[in-house]
Amino acid sequence: MPGTNVPLVPIGRLGAINGNEVGIYLDKMKQYEQVQQSTSQTIASKGWMKNMLHTIGGSDSTENADFLIYMNGYKAIAQDTFFGAHVETFAKTSVSAIEQQQSQRIAELFQEGLSYVKYFGHSSANELAINLNYPENYQNNGKYPFMHVSGCTVGNFFTYAPARVNGYSGMSLSEKYIFLDHKGSIGFLGSTHFGIAPFLNYYNTSLYSDFCRNMYGNTIGNQIKNTLQTLGGNPGSLDFYTRIHLEEVNLHGDPALKINAHAKPDYVIEDQLVKFTPNIITVGDLNFKLDVKHMNIGRGVRDSMRVTIKQKLPNDTIRVLYDKLIPATMYMDSVSLTVPINPITDKGLNKLIVTLDVDGRIDELSETNNTLTKDFYIFEDELRPISPYNYSIINQQNITFYASTANPLSGQRQYVMEIDTTEAFNSAFKKSYTINGIGGVIQFNASNITFTDSTVYYWRTSTVPSSGNYIWNTSSFIYLQNSTTGFSQSHYFQHLKSGIVNMNLQTGRKWEFNKYTVGVKIKNGVFPTAARNAPDFAVEIDGANDIQSVCGISAIIFNVFSPFDMKPWRNVYPGTGLYGSDDVCGSERQWNFQYNLLSLSKRQAAVAFLDMIPNGYYVTVRNTSGVDPVTNTYADDWKNDDPVNNNTLYHRLKNAGFTTIDSFNRPRCFNFIYKKADNSFIPVYAFSEGIYDKLVIDAVCPVSKSSGTVTSPLLGPARSWSRFQWKGARDEAGAGDSVYFKVIGVTAAGVETDLMTVDSTSKDIDISAINAAQYPYLRLQMYNQDTIQGTPYQLNYWRLRGQYIPEGAVAPNISFSMKDSADQGEMVDFKLAFKNISQTAFSDSMQFNFVITDRNNAPHPVTLPKGKVLISGDTLMMNYRIDTKNYPGANTIFAEVNPNNAQLEQYHFNNILFKDLYVRPDNYNPLLDVTFDGVHILNEDIVSAKPHILVNLKDESRFMALSDTALLKVQVKYPDGTLRTFHFGPDTMRFTPANLSSGNNTAVIDFMPYFPEEGYYELIVSGKDVVGNKAGAIDYHIKFHVINKAMISNMLNYPNPFTTSTAFVFTITGSEVPQNIRIQILTITGKVVREITKDELGPLHVGPNITEFKWDGTDMYGAKLANGVYLYRVLTNLNGKSLDKYRGEDENTDKFFNKGYGKMVLIR
Incomplete structure (x- = not known):
């Protein structure tokens, strides 16, 4: 915007110099957005997007402490809404210009995936003080972070650099990150000039607030623009230093880029987030520890969610272990529980069910990843x-x-x-x-x-x-x-294992319907003085008042109930009343049989009605009276209806137990209940005092069920079904019995389907049409009903004929072997026997499931070849050789034969085995040794232009051979600053892998480069062992000097004077050692007393030499020379020419020589 530091539109730059570089960045942008748009909502696919890396590169501990305060402020913003980041922070720990110690973990983080990398510290356009300077080393295809560097000049890629046309080697650090194909970063933000820490902090704090919270999900260009607006929108009040820092910020990349963000939260629970301790649980442990982590791979919001953790026991009972409302997770949270073990109910296969956001209160990106069901076993020593x-x-x-x-x-x-x-x-x-x-x-x-x-x-x-x-x-x-074979239930204790509803099997082996009691309440009152509403005239059964109200006064009302289930008789409504009763006047009265007491014929009809009720039925009796005496007839009136035969209502009720019926001699109401012809029930009756009090009586009536079912346990599994047979008998003759059977099919998953119904006349039924592959289990059910006698059908047995399936079991007692512990990299042999103990052969090759759960609780399934088809009585072996290289620490081995019952067996608990395996980690660093032409050189030593550089990497492991070329990396920095990585081949650099059989785990590199350009080079060698232990905290660096011209320095003897022996010290330059070197020793008169040849001198090389040969002061015949001064000179020949003299920097040895002759002094 004019007059401000805020651009009208977001600005980004791309420092490409050709179309190929543009194409590389474009492809990375497409890939970046494709990954963002992926619908896969798993931790592997989206969890990395929450990761941030913070690195600090101060020059001393004070700066690091100050910068850490800044970075902790950014971390707090990032971890909160909406980003919900997981931040790892690294600070420089050494005083060297570039810190490399943490490089390995940083490389791992890049490979795991990072959304944002923040650096605060010293920098230049080409390097940072933390070793983030080689993005080509990071394997982060598709997981490109946004780089944000707060330092000096790192964002300046405008400086003219002739080497830039050479491609990657000439790029600035920012350009390397942006233009690396399938590596590097997706954007790079940095200053083009110098930075001052407090002002960089102002900018960073505002930008973090914008991209993590205020403008979360917007483009990085708009977020930067808003930060500029916030800090620099008012130029009049803007101080100089803030302004220049705002002006220096340079975005290298697309301003339309959206740093990984999410529209909604997404709470995830996955298998590796749940850990049981101990790994193998037994009932003897009394309890186990449960650690459940859950993660939000989406937007972080301030809310709450309900989390439940349940344990499904082997009998399918659900036990709630945890049910709480917790703050919604920003990144990751955990629940730790100590779960007690009930040895009776918990032994066997359990299931842990973890559910996040149980109530679905929070709108998420995916609801399918909120629940995890994980099997675990609790073993009993049984x-x-x-x-x-x-x-x-x-x-x-x-x-x-x-x-x-x-x-x-x-x-x-x-x-x-x-x-x-x-x-x-x-x-x-x-x-x-x-x-x-x-x-x-x-x-x-x-x-x-x-x-x-x-x-x-x-x-x-x-x-x-x-x-x-x-x-x-x-x-x-x-x-x-x-x-024939099959399954049968025929004995008392076997039948008790069935599911029995409304029936029971007596110890006398007789089936009966269950007995129980029913509460009856009868309400009444004189109308209208005591009662006038429908509920006032009710017969309630266990509190249900479906029977209520009456059809006028001057009547007697009967209700009849079956002694089986206490079901009431129903009258006709609408229509003519049954059994001579008055017509029913409403639906609530349809269970009433009401008779007009003023009518003799109706009273006689009532007598006939009572006579036809079956013995054993319950009868309730109540009258409806008005206040006027003429509204009723009374007991004496009824008695006189048939004074000769006593065939009257009066006599029927008195004989039924209504002993005080004679008290019905005035307007009042009465209630009465009795059980016909059954003296075991004591009748209950009562009168009202008069016309104003309500009358209520209660009775407890014993009844029995009239129907019930017997349902077998699961029978099977079977390979085929043939017949269903049963045997039973009626308990007594007569009508009323009803019995039939159901054959229920049950799938391997437990889904039940009614397949057929069988009546009581069919006792041997062909069921071969039932597909045992679909329904390997069957369940039988008998339905029994007797509404007349109340006696169920007597089941003797039922049987299912069919062919058995096989049964196998792991048999460590036949064969099992596996170590409890091993060294990392050691091969551990696992061997387990599995025996078919049944009379039936398996029908197919046997499958195996083998899983190694590592110390991080991550499962690693292993694919094993199928075993043989296992016939009856035969045994097969499950074999696997475990390479422990990738499994340091405590591991759990899970072995399963016939996983998921691929071939159905009778049992599966005995197909599995758990075993702990502890792998002692390899924490020892390998040793790296580097020689030039057989010599360990010093920094800046002269070496041959065609050196033979020998690199030895030695490791102590007896099991993990250094056989991979990726374990070693060789780089050379040339005099012009270009860094070149050398690759293995048959010529320049050869790799010889270690041979463990020799007892020496050493990998060798024969590096024979040619350095045509004179000057100072730097060799950089990094090495690691198979598990990643590096050869030293930092890479091996050595500078060396190449001089192409073949020369030799003055040769000095040392020590001089000498008493016993003296060696010779000199420097050779060029690319090879002269073919001929001779040292002549002369007396002061010029007589040659000793000539030393090249062969005698021992190994020589281009560069500084001190000879292995030491002259002991004897002549060519071995005779000792006299004390005194001797002269010596050096004669050389390389390809027919003598070598010129080499003079090193600040070297002044010519004063010790005269016309090529030096002096030495022998003093014995």
Whole structure:
């Protein structure tokens, strides 16, 4: 805007010099927006968008502390609404110009994904004080952060740089981040000139407020513009330093870019966020610790949400562990619980159900990721019967009994089995067997039993406790000689396992309908002085007042109730009253049988009505009286209706128990209830005092159900079904009984469907049309009704004929091996046996499920090849070699055979195994050794223009070979500042991997470059071991000097004077050592007394040399020379020419030589 520092439109720049660079940035923008628009709402796809990196690069601890205060202020803004960021902060810790120690973690963060990278500290256009200077090292394809640097000149990419045309090597830091293909950043914000910390802080605080909160989700251009408006919108009051800082800000990238933002919150719970401690839970633990984290991968809002954590027990009961209203999560929150274990109800397969925002109060990006159901097991040190199957039909003698330990890795124990013909295990037949063994499949051979035909046997198993009670698990079967296989319920204790509704099975083995009591309340009063409203004339059954009101006065009203369910008789409405009763005058009176007491014929009809009521039925009696005596006839009047035969209403009621009926001699009301012809019920009756008081009586009436059902437990699973058979009988002759059966199909998922209804005349039904693949389980249901006698049909047995499915179990007691602990990188062999203990073969190759859950609770499924088709009695092995390289720390191994019951089995609890594996982490750094032509050089030493640089990386691990070229990186910075990364090939740089069999875990690089340009180079070598431990806190850096001209310096002997021996010190330049070097030693008269050849001198190289050879003061024949002064000179030859003299900087050794001759002094 004119006169301000605020642009009319947001401005961004792209420092591209060709179309290829523009294309690279355009492709990154497209990819960036495509990722933002993805509909996948998982932590892997969107969680990284909440990540921020804060880095601090001060020159000393005081600056770092000051900058950290600033950065903590930005962090607080970012973590709040709306961004809800996860921020990691790194500060420079050394005094070196560039800090590299934290590089590894920073590289990991780039790979995981970052939305925003903030740097505050010293910088230039090409580097920062924290090592963020090599974006090519970051593997962050598709996860490009926005870079924001507060320092000096880092945003200046306008300076003329001839090397820029060479591409990446000549780019400024900002250009490198923007133009790296599929790497780097999506935008870069920095100052083009110098920065002053407090003023940079003003700007940063305002920008953070805009992009994290005030203008969240807007473009970065508009957010920057708003910050400029906020800080610089009033030029008249703007101080100089604030203004120049606003003017220096340069956005490198698209101003229309929207930094990762979300329209709504999205609360996520995923498997890896839930952790159980211990990993393997047993009932002996008494409790376990549960840690549940949940994450918001969307917008952070200030709200509240309800979180529930439930435990679904093996019997499908739901236990609520946590139900609270908590503040809505900005980024991540957690709930930690200590959950008690009930050993009776909790053992077996449990499910944890975590639900976020249970009530759906908060509008989210996705509602499908709010609930997680996670299976977990609570093991009991118990033994469960598995064969013969429960309720099965056995048709052969001398069978083997199999049981499985709930914990397949139980140690050496004693196990017991008992068998009897009663579930009480107290008959004379009872037999007991014990066996010793370790966990897995336990086999009992009961050879001393002869089964009796059509007899049900109960058998139970347990571990033998060292103290306390046995933990028994019971199963049953029936022996039917020459029978086909299937499932049967025929014995008392078996029938008790059925779901029985409104019925019961007496200990005398007789089925009965359930008995219960009903409360009856009868209300009455003289009309209209005591009662005038419908509810005042009511018969209430257990509080229900459906029966109320009357049809006028001068009447007697009967209500009749069945002794089965207390159901009332219904009169006709509308229409003529039944049984000679008066017509019903309204729907509320349709249960009344009302007779006019002023009419003799009606009184006689009432007598006939009472006579036809079946014995055992309940009858309520009440009259309707007016205040005038003439509105009634009375007891004496009724008595005289038939004084000879006593066939009167008076006599019927008095004989029924209304003993005070003679008191009905004036206007008043009465209530009476009795049970016809049943003296077990004591009649209840009462009169009102007169015409003004209301009358209420109460009675408790015993009744029984007239219908009920018996529903079997799940029977099966079966591979095929053939017949349904049952046997039973009526309890007594006569009408009233009604019975039928349902065959209910149950899928493997537990969905039930009625398949057929069978009447009582069909007792052997073909059910082969039922598809066992669809309905491997069946459930039987009997419906029983008797409204006359109240006696149910007596079920003896019901049976389902069919072919059994197979049953297998993990059998560590046959074969199991796996270490408890190992060194990282060590191969751990897992081996587990699985046995088919049934008489049926599996129909297909066996599948396996193998999961390694690491120390971070992240599951790592492993794909294993299928096993063989397992026939009856056969065993297969589950084998896997675990490479522990990626699993340091505490891990849990989960092995499952036949996962998800891919081939249906009778049981699945015995198909799984959990095992802890601790991997000792490799925390040792490898050793890096670098030599030039066999020598460890000093910084800025002279080396050959064609050196042989040998890099050795050695690691202590005995298991993780340094065999990957990615473990080593070699870079050379040339004299012009260009940094070149060398790659492995057959010529310049060769890689020799380590060979663990040799006992030496060392990788070798043979690096033979050619440096044609004279000057100072810098070699940068980084190395790490297989697990990422770096060879030192910082990379190896060494500067060296290349001089292409072949020369040799003055050769000095050291020490000089010497007594025993002296070596020779000199420097060679060029690219190779001369073919011939000779040192001649002469007397002062010029006589050569010793000539030392190149071979004698030992290894020589281009650069500084100190010879391994030491002259001991003897002549060419080995004779000791006399003390004194000797002369020496050096003769060289390289390709037929002698070498010129090399003089190093500040070197002045010529004064020790005269015409090429030096002096040495021998003093013995």
